Amino acid sequence: MSKKKIFVAVTNDISTDYRVHKICNYLISKNYEVTMYGRVLPNTINVDRSYKIVRKKHFFNHNFLFYAEFNLRLLFTLLFTKTDVILSNDLDTLPACFFASRFKKVELVYDSHELFSEGPELQGRRFVQNFWRTLENYFLPRVKKAYTVSQSIVEFYHSKYQNNMGLVRNIPLKKDVLEVEEVSFPTENKTILYQGVLNPGRGLKPMIKALHHIDDLDLIIIGYGKVEEELKEFVVKQNMQHRVHFMGRVAREKLFNYTKKATLGMVLEEPLGLSFKYALPNKLFDYIHAEIPIIAGRLPEVERIVNDFNVGVLVDDYKPTTIAKTINDLLANDELLAEIKSNQQKAKEILCWEIEQKKLDQYF
Known part of the structure; x- marks a missing residue:
């Protein structure tokens, strides 16, 4: 047939x-x-x-x-x-x-x-x-x-x-490393990762500003999009060239090698229209599978996953000082970090x- x-x-x-x-x-x-x-x-x-x-x-x-x-x-x-x-x-x-x-x-x-x-x-x-x-x-x-x-x-x-x-x-997929490759980030500091399209409303500018209030944490940006050049100019204005690293486009077959290297993952999409408000970004699940704790905004779908599976912490608003305090509190709490990683190991068996x-x- x-x-x-x-x-x-x-x-x-x-x-x-x-x-x-x-x-x-x-x-x-x-x-x-x-x-x-x-x-x-x-x-x-x-x-x-x-x-x-x-x-x-x-x-x-x-x-x-x-x-x-x-x-x-x-x-x-x-x-x-x-x-x-x-x-x-x-x-x-x-x-x-x-x-x-x-x-x-x-x-x-x-x-x-x-x-x-x-x-x-x-x-x-x-x-x-x-x-x-x-x-x-x-x-x-x-x-x-x-x-x-x-x-x-x-x-x-x-x-x-x-x-x-x-x-x-x-x-x-449970086994999402399609091509195993030894990779590294251009920093010795701890890292918070953004991966995805570089469009407006992804929470990147508040995150860049938040770095002023966080020690020893760099932002890694993997992706491309219409605001890439604007973000690079913003980084220079904020004098954060040494703390924000643009990795460009990475093939999906190799992406997970980078994801699992990060210390934290950010899902700070802002509710600019109902499409973002109701979004359930795939990077949220990528971070769970990589077992890196998540910093997320209170969008209903994202909040539901973070709370139901206890795989990260939520920011109350998008002010840089609020984001920074949430991150600093998490990084200082070894017990919570260990609990989140344990929860992610269980969650990825269900969310696959x-x-x-x-x-x-x-x-x-």
């Missing part, structure tokens, strides 16, 4: 979107023949995967023209590609995937990585935000199979559309992709 074909569409960087990679591997285990469709991005990392990857170079890489070009190219590709199922990742791929699925009469599954229309970059941009809300209003009630990354987003969409969206969190991926069986 021939394998069923599935076409997976994503605008993110294929080399670093580990959620999509894990789901593709799950689909292969279910005997699907997987084709992942994405785009060529500047400085992207070439990857060797067990599924076919198609990357298109675009004339436009930002704003409305990019989304229009991407969806037109994607729609054209889908119409001339034989597939049994289409998996759309996020709202920015959904228009082409939806109409292609209707035209070809094939099944559509939708994976919402975030509350797209409520993202921080859309706050204060009424026209743009209303455009994405209009797309959600049209498509989401019509998509029969859909899941997302946090319970708060599930509840938001269900209250708005009564669409019974499912929950599949972005959790690491091997268990979470079973929820996908109802969609594929």
Whole structure:
């Protein structure tokens, strides 16, 4: 019997979107023949995967023209590609995937990585935000199979559309060291790690300011994004060049080698819009699996995990002095640090992709 074909569409960087990679591997285990469709991005990392990857170079890489070009190219590709199922990742791929699925009469599954229309970059941009809300209003009630990354987003969409969206969190595999490599940080001090996209609202500026009130702790930043240069300039203004270290982009296959080297992990996303407020960042679970205590803000989904599993401490607000005091108190409490590490060892046996991926069986 021939394998069923599935076409997976994503605008993110294929080399670093580990959620999509894990789901593709799950689909292969279910005997699907997987084709992942994405785009060529500047400085992207070439990857060797067990599924076919198609990357298109675009004339436009930002704003409305990019989304229009991407969806037109994607729609054209889908119409001339034989597939049994289409998996759309996020709202920015959904228009082409939806109409292609209707035209070809094939099944559509939708994976919402975030509350797209409520993202921080859309706050204060009424026209743009209303455009994405209009797309959600049209498509989401019509998509029969859909899941997302946090319970708060599930509840938001269900209250708005009564669409019974499912929950599949972005959790690491138990054995997430894909390539073992000896790595080091450019400092002898203790370290607090931020890993992820460098966009507004990630708590990095308050954390940089907090370093003025903490001795012998450096900030390690792994990732890239639109505010990278702005953050580097901010570091210079704060005279923190010797305490803040930008490590750039690291391939997901090697990332865990760095994560486990850190002393602490930060999840200080600020509630800039409902998308951030309801977020459940995958780095939270990465830190748990690496057994590094977490410093986190009081976002409902993050707070739930930190409190339910006792894997870190929460800051009461984002003032640099508050962050600094929380960190200093934790680092001075050896008993609490040991308790957190013990709790993380237990938590990662529960919060693992091997268990979470079973929820996908109802969609594929």
